[in-house]
Structures are given as structure tokens and as C-alpha cells.
Amino acid sequence: MSTTDVAIPTLLHDSFIELSARERARALLDAGTFRELLGPFDRIESPWLPMQGIVCQVDDGVVIARGTIDGEPAVVAAIESAFQGGSIGEVSGSKIAGALELALRDCERGRIVRPVVLFETGGVRLQEANLGLAVIAEIQAAIIALRRHVPVVGVIAGMVGCFGGMSLAAALCSYLVVTKQGRLGMNGPEVIEQEAGIDELDASDRRRIWQLIGGEQRAVTGLADMLIQDDVATVHHAVRQAFARGVPATHRSEDVAAYLARLGEIDPVTVSPESMRAVFRSVADGKENV
Template sequence: IAKGSIAGLPVVIAAIEGNFQGGSLGEVGGAKMAGALELAAEDNRNGIPTRAILLLETGGVRLQEANLGLAAIADIHAAIVDLRQYQPVIGVVAGSVGCFGGMSIAAGLCSYLLVTREARLGLNGPQVIEQEAGLEEYDSRDRPFIWSLTGGEQRFNSGLADRYVADDVVQIQQQITELLQQGLPENQRSRQVDHYLERLAALNAEPQIDPATVRDLYQGERS
């Protein structure tokens, strides 16, 4: 957790270390992130326009902590929704771990989401899907297949991320600065339920849906 300023704007940053237990989030780490976001919201109520940046490299809840970890992630969700009333909450998924589980919901609640080509975003990770649905349904070792479905480029092209940049510190920083200065979005993504239901309804589920079909559905909105 760090607090400072970017381009003169007050900011709190929370980063998850993806190399430690797959970036899984437990009771204590979750409480730190939720607490930082809650304090940022309190700053805003006291006239200090603190924004937030979440660096999300995480497999979600730490399974051995069970409900305590889930409760911590729920607190993070509530804190994001509270803070984004006042200032942007920016999520960044940039590494090979990706963002899964309950923290993928946190990513979806962010005002803006920035991803790289290496990023992945999904509710369930590839190994979990393979374990539950079988190898024929989802081969977790097929990297091109995995990235074609949940990779940063696909998530951007299907409207689930706002910025798509190279895995470069300077470019990521520039994009974050732009989003901070942009202010709150006109309509938070998580409030566009009807919009996404319309998109799902427009897909023909009879044949197997491929990534290109999903991208094509959103191209008109990007152009």
C-alpha cells in the first residue's frame, strides 16, 4: 500500500504480489486493501480528492483461508463502489498471473481497467475449468487458446477493459495518468447490466462461439 500523488493528484495504490502464493488474497491482505480504499473515500468526504489504483495480479481468494478470505474480498468490493462515487478507481492487470476469482469481480467494479497483452481476466482460472469440465472442454496448457479467450487483447476488444497497452512501464504510467485526469466515467461498467444482457442475447449459442465472434460484436462500439 502506498500513498502519494501522480500528476499532482492525490492517489492511493494497492499492489498484489503475484509471485507470493499466486497472488492469492487472504484476510489480512484483503483488510489492508479494503482499509486503504475506505480511507480514500473518507479523504473525499473530508475534501481531499484521493483516487485509487489497484495493481491486480491475483488468483483470487486464498483457499486455505476460506470464508475469511471471501469476506475480505467482499469488503474490497464494497469499498470500491463507495470510493468510485467520488473519484476514479483504476485497475491494472499487466502480468502473467492475471486476475481471477473474486478479484476479477473487483476488476469489473473499477471505474477503468487497463490491461496488457500478457494480462488475463476471468472468474475461473484455466486449471479450475479443466478440472471441473475436462480436458476436451478447456486445455489449460494450450496457451494461445487461453489467451484468445481471456487475454488482455480479447478483453479489451470485447468491451471488458478500457485501455490496452504494451507491457511497458512508461506507457502504463501515461495511460494511468490520462485516466486519473479524465475523472469519473459517464456510466460505470458494472451498471450497464442491460447493455451486456443485450450483447449476450445477440450471440447465437447453437454453434460453438469463438473469440472472433465476440470481438466482432463489439467492433462497432470501438470504431
């Protein structure tokens, strides 16, 4: 399958990026099947934020929804970027991990549940650092266990992107769908500038940032599987296509030797977006027909 955009008229689409996490989850599920678990009325929120003088959100910034995709049982975990930058804390992370673990239990019993994670996160919530990191590890373990039974599909639409420990979770997904507006990296541009200085990376240089870690670059270098337009129907179609592919023979995270070999070809002194494309293009080409 090609990583090129699905062609639709530019002016006749609804933005997926502009939707809230709850709206995104609803848009991916078959019409009329959306059912939220641990929603706002359950008042599942972080006990740590009030200590910092931060107003909590009663779903703690993560929406878990059950429903169907193409008539098959599905669960969607959607991160709300508008709350704490989509950061992952004890409660929000536990909701994602718990949803994936329940899906795993169903899969192990022969009832396949299709899992989708909508990444929109700067990583761990600093106010809950150790708890957040622990639960991100649980999310990663659940993805690895699940993908033996069913493809785990991740979506990075924008505008926050996906960073920190959750970028590793995204990399573990069977298939990763990205828009050009999405970004994927271990460290965010602001963190790199803060720690290494503006000579290393100017976080205000938006064009440069997207050249380095934007959705198009990640797709061309094989770190994402489908590059699509920011459109609700297109995202929905891409997720359905990802499940139609089935479980990959080899997941990206298992192909360690190939990636190490290609990293060995790169000179850190002269590395550029163009040189990364040249080295990793064969990886991307190999992913097209998974």
C-alpha cells in the first residue's frame, strides 16, 4: 500500500485535527456504536494536580470508547491535547493501559477487539513523573502483547504531535497513520533547545522542525506507514485499511538489525532531513506492501 495521500478534493473535507478527543473517537467508530467508558460523569481525575493548583478535568484528558469498526468490536483510546498538552499521568495512562489490557483479555479468549490509539501528547506529565512513566511502560507492554493477536493502529494527527515515552508506544504499534501536520520524536523541539541550546535546534523554526520530525518525513523514512490528508473520512478509511492488512509478519520494532545498520551509515556531523531520507528510504519502500 502506498504511503501517499488519499486523493480527495482539497476544499471538501472536515478537519480531523480540529476535533476534540471525544469527537475523534466517535468519528473512527461505526455510526451509532460509540459508547464511552469512564467518562466525565464517572469523575476519574488525577489526585495530584490540585496539589499544584491545577484545575482537574473529570476524564483526566483521555477518552476511552467502545464500538465497532467495519462491524468488528473495537476500542479507541483518544488523548485530549487541550488538557495539560495531552500529557500522561497516573489516571489518564491507566485508562489507556486498562483498555488495552481488557482488549487483550478478549483477544486471548478468541473474541478479537480492534485497538486504536490516537496519540496527541507531549509525553509524561511532569507533576506525576514516576507514576506516569510506570503507566507508559504498562501501555507499551499491552501494545506488544496485543499485536500478536490483532493489529494495533496508532494515529498522529496534530497539532501537539507525539513525544517522550509515548513516542515509543507509537513506534510499537503495528501500523502508524500520520498527517503532514503531525510530529513524532523522542524529545520535543523546545526540550532539545533548552538542553542543547539554540545552535543545536531552534524550536521557533517551524519549517525546520517539520522537515526533521513531521509526518511526511516520518512516512518517507519508514517510521510511519500511511501519510494521509487531514480529513475525518480519510483518517477513518486509513484505520480500516490498516486493520484489513492483518498482523504484520515483522513489526517495525522487531527489525532491530536493519535499523542499526542504517544508523551506522549516518554521519552525525552532517546529518540532514535529506540524508535521513536517502538512508531510510529502502525501509519505507519495504513497508509499502506489508
